[in-house]
Amino acid sequence: MENVFVNEARERLEAFLDERQFAQASALVKDMNPADAAGLLEELPEQKMPVFFRLLPKELAADAFAYMSPEAQELLVRSFSDRELEEVMGQLFLDDTVDMIEEMPANVVKKILRHVDAETRKMINQVLNYPKDSAGSIMTMEYVDLKRSMTVEQAFQRIRRTGVEKETIYTCYVTDSRRKLLGIVTVKDLLLARPEEIIRNIMETNVKFVSTHTDQEEAARALSKYDFLALPVVDAEERLVGIVTVDDAMDVIQEEATEDIEKMAAMAPSDRPYMKSSVWESWRKRVPWLLFLMISATFTSGIISSFEDALAASVVLTSFIPMLMDTGGNSGGQTSATIIRGLSLGEIQYRDVPRVLLKECSVALLCGGTLAAANFLKLLFIDRVGIPVALVVCLTLMAAMLVANLVGSSLPVLAKRLGLDPTVTASPLITTIVDAVALMIYFNVAKLVLGI
């Protein structure tokens, strides 16, 4: 529904622009939601976008700008006059400005920084200095701060006076003269309190906060865990320096899920949406892991070569190699995906490791038993291979799944323990390891049972 609408609007809009009917064009979008207007602008051809941006009402234009992709923002900034740039920058929230600057080439950043006031420039530079993916790098410094000696009425006056420019006014932060965080008070608390009540008496002093260097994902998860609208960020001296708002936390959680999925599929994570990234970018992000895994897979070739005699003696064994490898890989992939997600959500702790290993072994035996039984019947009655070969295949199947689940559950935990990212131990790596082990088991069991 969403996209049908945007497409229709885009076609009508392009027609208006082509016929230079600017009044109709701006009427079409003047009441639009900023996020929708941004989507519409990005659909326009490059040369028409700046023309149309100028037709938007000032406030909507600035709001829509904040929602646009870095590419579109760059295009617009390059086309802006000094006065236009100043207007848009004046309307942007600090964290949106920082987000944008992080993606721009140096000459565009210079142009932007020339057009913001000195105080904003100082704050931008401060946020830019925090490590990538830290709470400091996604926070905003635009929050409402109160003093504990204020009355509720004075607090409301302060919110009314300063609130327009703040990203959220619903949680206010009570600080002392050295900006140390003393407590929080919500607008709900303020509304439900008597006007002459002192903030000190109604503020919540048991405040959850993170430090500027906390990982952004951890900050986002804390905010989600406690159902906050914003989470305060403090520096090493516990002075309040900013807040992470719920909308940014939600973006972080989505981005991190995407990154995890990409890494679990053996790719370097990507910052840009699929349709915006080039073939070369995709190549660069995929080929290192493909190469590494291909080289690892040559070990399995080596194993097969060293058992060439056994294979020559019983060629039928070859035909079950793919099934054994795939099933082991699938089982290990299931396990590692489960454990990696559990670690990432904090559902699995180190002290759970023995229970995890025991559980995965049990699951492997149950699943392996089921599959082996089904396979045994098929081998005997459909493939008609004889009981010894059927035994070799089914024993290998169960052993391979046991190994797969053990490797699939212990590798992610080990990676995390070593300070590495558990996602790199997902299915593709597990598959490669399990392949090699499964083949070793297969040929040794075959030698033993078949006496070849």
Next chain:
Amino acid sequence: MENVFVNEARERLEAFLDERQFAQASALVKDMNPADAAGLLEELPEQKMPVFFRLLPKELAADAFAYMSPEAQELLVRSFSDRELEEVMGQLFLDDTVDMIEEMPANVVKKILRHVDAETRKMINQVLNYPKDSAGSIMTMEYVDLKRSMTVEQAFQRIRRTGVEKETIYTCYVTDSRRKLLGIVTVKDLLLARPEEIIRNIMETNVKFVSTHTDQEEAARALSKYDFLALPVVDAEERLVGIVTVDDAMDVIQEEATEDIEKMAAMAPSDRPYMKSSVWESWRKRVPWLLFLMISATFTSGIISSFEDALAASVVLTSFIPMLMDTGGNSGGQTSATIIRGLSLGEIQYRDVPRVLLKECSVALLCGGTLAAANFLKLLFIDRVGIPVALVVCLTLMAAMLVANLVGSSLPVLAKRLGLDPTVTASPLITTIVDAVALMIYFNVAKLVLGI
């Protein structure tokens, strides 16, 4: 840090409870955050939990209850006296009550429904009737509604009078006498307006909403896209029936990401955290896909069997089967993970399909070329197999990756087009298909080039 703290608190708490030092025990947690208190309660042994729950201050107890797992909630409800149950139920927000009821056995649900007032019971039943995973099933009916003829001052009076029991007061909904949604007004708007201003003049009339039957994931993504704190939910007649709040939307986004990861690893999705689900549950969720994929993999066995003569003529060919299969599977897995996530985030639309296919072919040729070149050198100088065999392996490698990326990009799109869940076409299924195709290519190229 979090868990260290909880563990320490738990040990001290257990000691206090064992020594029946209830005053110290309750002092330990009386200022705790409800989410932390819930975590702590769940760590306690079953028989101590209800004892301790009764020591908590009333309000904290009810808040903590809302954060607990269904298992712990059930345990507590079973141990509650009638009066206790009434107290806790009276404090819970409607959507938390519904969440809880959905997970309880029938006799516990009956006990709960006996202890809520008639109006709440009616609302609970209404929400329970919406389809699972719909916006209706996660919404709350507790919102602040205003009339458009009210003044700002009257609006504040209404918020003060009714706001305590509402889940969010920061976005208020303006409705007519038939509950049709006319507009929204935020507390920020209200605070910045003059007290005698009429709501009609300051409300935003371009309101985004979803219907009760909208998928919960779509609702959560809309809320995230527009940076809302709450999203109104309307019925078929566009009457306002509830709101989805940002904290629930964030939970939905996390759950859906977990589900996607599980499905992409060929498992039925799970509702319960890993450590809480049994071995049998895991077996039930994993074994159907393992069986299906194992049976599919037997096709590859068939292919190998039918080329037994070719293999017997050149046994060295066998040793490259795992490498070819793994690499094809890895490349297809990368592609399908990328496309599935792009579809799920709405970054890829149907009209993009030709560009997607073209891009994935180009990436396959680039990656395949790189891998083939590396492999060719290895085959000649390390494995010393001779140029014809090296050619067969490298040509197959490139062809397999091309097929893998085409299958990996078209299957998810096709699945979505057919109204199926694209996640089922993730790596394991792609691997199975690519294996079969890669082997066919391998043997046919071998026959052609080697003349066997």
